[in-house]
Amino acid sequence: MTGVFVAIVGPSGAGKDTIIERAKAALADCDDIVFPRRIITRPTGEGEECISVTADDFAVAEDHGELAVSWRAHGLAYGIPVSARTTVAAGGVVVANVSRGVIAQLPDLFGESRVVRVTVSDEIRLARIIARGRETRDAAATRVARADPAPEHPVDLEIVNDGTLDEACAQLVEFLHHVRAVVPR
Structure with missing residues (x-):
């Protein structure tokens, strides 16, 4: 039996973590859909519930x-x-x-994988990154200017996050219900 790894990708400030958190709440009764917390070498903050570790601890985990x-x-x-x-x-x-940058590795790591790309305008992204307060305006602008490391990689769903959060979340939840339905039981 094999399940599916669903990669949520997109540029910083597109709203990925917010959409994921809302979908997690909407799917709380689905025990077979898991939203693991990422491990990151930065302090926790608003916008993402992560496991914060030092660079040394991260290297040991790897x-x-x-x-x-x-x-x-x-x-x-x-x-x-x-x-x-x-x-x-x-x-x-x-x-x-x-x-x-890692989506090409996912089939080898997990077998089945799907990719959901979240996008939004650069103007909205810049405003969101600055509002997080984790970096300077220049650093935020650098994030917005970063080239897509996998522009040609096919996606299974694209969420253009320029509407309401409820609309974006509903798209992801519907997609996850579909993915769940096709997993062999």
């Missing part, structure tokens, strides 16, 4: 095989706990925000 997938971006290290592989192997659906 060395000991405690991460299903990991990457570096914006001067930070990010990872998804290895429990995500166990959940997928057991037939569950795992939903996580990952870098566009």
